[in-house]
Amino acid sequence: MNASARDLPRFAVTSVGSWPRPPELLRALKRKTPDLVELQDKAVLGALAAQVEAGVDIVTDGEQRRDNFYSFLTDRVEGMRLMSMADLLDHVEDKAAFEALLQTLDVPAYAIKNATIVGPVRARKPLVLDDYEFLRKHTDKPIKVTLPGPYLLCRSGWVEALSKDSYPTREKLGDDIVGLLRTELLELARAGADVVQFDEPVLTELVFAGKSSTRTFMCAALAASASPESELELAVDLINRVVDGVDGPLTALHVCRGNWSRDEDVLLAGSYDGLIPYLSRMNVDQFVLEYATPRAGDPALLAQLPSDRWVGFGVVNPRTEEVESPEWIADRVRSLVSALGHDRIHLNPDCGFGTFAERPMNDVETAKAKLTALARAAEILRREV
Numbered sequence: 001m002n003a004s005a006r007d008l009p010r011f012a013v014t015s016v017g018s019w020p021r022p023p024e025l026l027r028a029l030k031r032k033t034p035d036l037v038e039l040q041d042k043a044v045l046g047a048l049a050a051q052v053e054a055g056v057d058i059v060t061d062g063e064q065r066r067d068n069f070y071s072f073l074t075d076r077v078e079g080m081r082l083m084s085m086a087d088l089l090d091h092v093e094d095k096a097a098f099e100a101l102l103q104t105l106d107v108p109a110y111a112i113k114n115a116t117i118v119g120p121v122r123a124r125k126p127l128v129l130d131d132y133e134f135l136r137k138h139t140d141k142p143i144k145v146t147l148p149g150p151y152l153l154c155r156s157g158w159v160e161a162l163s164k165d166s167y168p169t170r171e172k173l174g175d176d177i178v179g180l181l182r183t184e185l186l187e188l189a190r191a192g193a194d195v196v197q198f199d200e201p202v203l204t205e206l207v208f209a210g211k212s213s214t215r216t217f218m219c220a221a222l223a224a225s226a227s228p229e230s231e232l233e234l235a236v237d238l239i240n241r242v243v244d245g246v247d248g249p250l251t252a253l254h255v256c257r258g259n260w261s262r263d264e265d266v267l268l269a270g271s272y273d274g275l276i277p278y279l280s281r282m283n284v285d286q287f288v289l290e291y292a293t294p295r296a297g298d299p300a301l302l303a304q305l306p307s308d309r310w311v312g313f314g315v316v317n318p319r320t321e322e323v324e325s326p327e328w329i330a331d332r333v334r335s336l337v338s339a340l341g342h343d344r345i346h347l348n349p350d351c352g353f354g355t356f357a358e359r360p361m362n363d364v365e366t367a368k369a370k371l372t373a374l375a376r377a378a379e380i381l382r383r384e385v
Contacts, residue, residue, distance in 0.1 A: 008142060008194070008250075010385060011333065011347055011378040012057040013371065014312070016254055016288060017146035017197065018069060018352030019047040019062030020360040020367060029067065040065045041134065048139055050368045055375030058142045058195055058346075061135045068356045069199055070148035070156070071113045076127050077180065079119035079166065080157065088114060091161040114156055115148075117163040121176040127184045132193055142194035147184065149200035149253065150177045150238035155231075156202070174234070178241045189248035197252040197288060198239060204257050206231050207274035232278045240283050252312060253279070254288040256351045257295060271297030276304050288312030290350030291332070292324075299332075303339040311340060314350035315377075316370045319361045323369045329377035342385050347374045 021029070025043045028036045047062030066072035067082070074082040132145050154177055157163070158170045167173035181198070188196050206228040243251050255275065272279075272289060279287055291299050291314050302311055315332050316324045329347070336345055353367040354360035362370075 008346075009057055009378075009382070010342055011345055011381045012142075013347045013374045013378050014056060014058035014144055014195070015051065015060055015062075015371065016256075016312075016314075016318075016348055016350070016352045017060050017063050017144070017199070018066075018354040019050070019060075019064065020354040020362065020364050021064060022046065025064065026358065044131075044135060045138060048135065050364060051371060052139070052141070054368050054371035055378075056141075056371055057375075057378075058144045059135070059139060060144045060146065061131050063146065063352070063354070065131055067113055069146065069352065070152060071115045073127065073148065073153075074115050076123065076125050077115075077121060078124050079117060079121040080115045081118045081162075082113050083116045084113050088116065088159065091159055115153070116159055117157040117167060117173060120166050121173070121180060123180055123183070126187065127180070129184065129187045129191060132188060132191060136192070144195035144197055144252075145188055145193045145249075146197045146199060146254075147181060149198035149235075150174065150181055150242055151231075151235035152200055152202055153177045153181075154234070154238065171234070174238055178238055181242045182244075182246070185242060185246050185249075185251075189246055193249045195252055195286075196249040197254055198242070198284070199254045200235065200239070201254070201256050203232070203235060203255050203275060203278075204272075208257070232275070236278050236281050240281075243283055250286055250310070251284040252286040252288050252310075253282060253284045254312070254351075255279075256290050256314075271301060273297070273301055276301065280304070280306055280309075284309075286310035286312055286346070288314070288346075288348060290314035291336075292317040292350045299336045300339045302336065310344045310346065311336065312346045312348045314348055316349045316374060318349040318351050318353045318367070318370070321362070321366055323366065324373050326373050326376035326380060329373060330380040333377065333381055337381075342381070347378055349374075 022043050025039045028039045043064035044061045047064055048059055051059045063069060071082050074080040128145050128147060132143060135143055154170045154174045158167065158173050163173065185196055239253065287305065287309060289302070289311060290296055299313070305311070313333060313336055315329050333345065333347065349370060353362050
């Protein structure tokens with residue numbers, strides 16, 4: 001295990017990444033006002049202060065500079081264009097099926113934006129290194145940096161009508177995406193980032209939505225083969241190429257079941273059982289998984305992961321107003337301790353509190369209260385060890 005991981009406390013508390021944006025930042029983000037950077041800096045410091053006050057061990061910048069967890073790349077990477085689901089309707093092959101899919105959402109088609117590949121992919125500036133360096137100036141705490149995963153970018157970004165001139169296949173796109181993310185990971189390692197998390201939310205859709213589902217409501221994900229197995233093999237190959245031989249940060253992979261609605265019935269449900277064989281072959285240090293709701297199944301399943309992998313245990317729900325009690329959280333974690341031991345577990349919410357800038361799942365007060373409950377639960381568990 002790398003040095004950064006060894007220095008972290010048992011049951012280290014962190015967030016998955018995103019934090020609700022202040023109203024004035026949302027207005028500036030939409031209008032691209034001259035004071036946007038100043039407001040982003042202020043919002044990052046506000047998110048940091050809330051996490052520190054809550055007792056978080058590993059902080060993030062709250063993704064305050066992002067429209068959503070992956071579309072922000074369009075400002076930093078050539079060859080990507082930010083397009084809403086409504087925009088993409090003109091370019092998908094099966095318009096009727098895509099329209100039907102959009103109608104199942106309780107989110108307006110203009111509210112979710114996708115980083116779409118429209119030309120050769122080249123970084124025009126660092127993806128997140130500057131964000132990390134800003135945060136590092138303002139805290140001595142360990143820092144987690146979040147990046148969209150390579151499979152997500154290949155799956156959601158490749159739209160045949162728009163992408164094929166530059167990348168005839170997603171596999172060709174994958175070569176450049178791996179290079180893009182690997183370069184950034186190496187720079188973050190050199191800069192001293194403690195945790196680098198790659199977000200791969202659509203992996204669960206491959207397992208839960210069935211073989212006939214080639215398009216999903218999660219993150220656009222417009223392109224996929226008919227075989228979930230071949231898609232999962234591609235995901236394993238891509239992430240392993242990104243992290244191969246990189247030392248320093250604890251590398252993490254976040255997999256959820258959707259985080260755009262408070263209606264649990266429209267979110268994916270099912271055990272991680274079908275993903276375990278593929279996760280076990282991914283050469284990352286930690287898997288950040290959601291277990292706050294019954295939709296995730298029994299956490300004892302995670303004992304099947306290799307013994308050198310850590311788990312970020314999602315044990316509070318970012319989409320509810322109710323704040324879980326520290327005692328309830330600690331009791332849930334004890335069920336995982338019996339399967340994994342107490343040295344391989346971090347505590348976090350299921351997903352972010354503000355994945356999409358214009359559609360946060362909770363307000364700042366509730367988000368802070370939930371992180372505080374996690375920190376108090378960690379204190380209980382540390383006393384027991």
